[in-house]
Amino acid sequence: MNGYKTYTDTELLALCKAGDKLGFSEIYDRYWNPLYRHAYRLLKDKIAAQDVVQEVFVNLWDKIATLDLQGSLSSYLYAIVRNRILNLIQKEKLHGEYIHSFVQFMETSEAITDHRIREQMLKEKIEKEVAHLPAKMRHIFEMSRTQHLSYREIAEELDLSDKTVKKQVSNAIKILRLKLSGFIS
Secondary structure (H helix, E strand, O other): OHHHHHOOHHHHHHHHHOOOHHHHHHHHHHHHHHHHHHHHHHHOOHHHHHHHHHHHHHHHHHHOOOOOOOOOHHHHHHHHHHHHHHHHHHHHHHHHHHHHHHHHHHHHHHHHHHHHHHHHHHHHHHHHHHHOOOHHHHHHHHHHHOOOOOHHHHHHHHOOOHHHHHHHHHHHHHHHHHHHHHHHO
C-alpha cells in the first residue's frame, strides 16, 4: 500500500472508479484525521465528528463510480463535511424546537385538563345539589337557568306571580351557595 502514498488525489480517484479498494483506503487514510479535526472544531463533540466523517466516506464510496469532480478532492470532502454538519445542526435545532414546543404543549395541556376536570367536578356537584332542592324550587330554578326563561315567562307558564318566581330562584341560589361554598373556595 505504500506505493499509493505517492499518488495524487486524481490518480487515486481514477483507481477507485475502477474498483480499487486500496486506492480508496489511501484516500481514507489521507483525509480521515484532517476531516475529523475540522468536524470536531465545528461540533465540539468527538462522537458526532467521527460520525460525520464516517458518513462522508460511506457517501464517497457509494458515489465514487459516478463522481465527477470539478475541483479538488480535498475541497469536495471539506464541503461535504461542512454540509453534513450544517444539516446536523439544523436537525438538532429543529429537534430542540420540537422538544420545547412539546414541553409547552404538555404543560398547557395538563393545565387545561386539570381545569376541565375541576370544571366537570363542579358541574356534577351543582347538578347534585340542584337535584336535592325542593321539587317546585328545582323546577323553577331549572327553567330560569337551563331553559333561560325570564321570571315573567316562568310565572305565566306555571300560573305564579313574578315575585314568587323571583323568590324561588333567589332561595335556590342561596341554598346552592351554602352547599357549594366549601367546594368553590
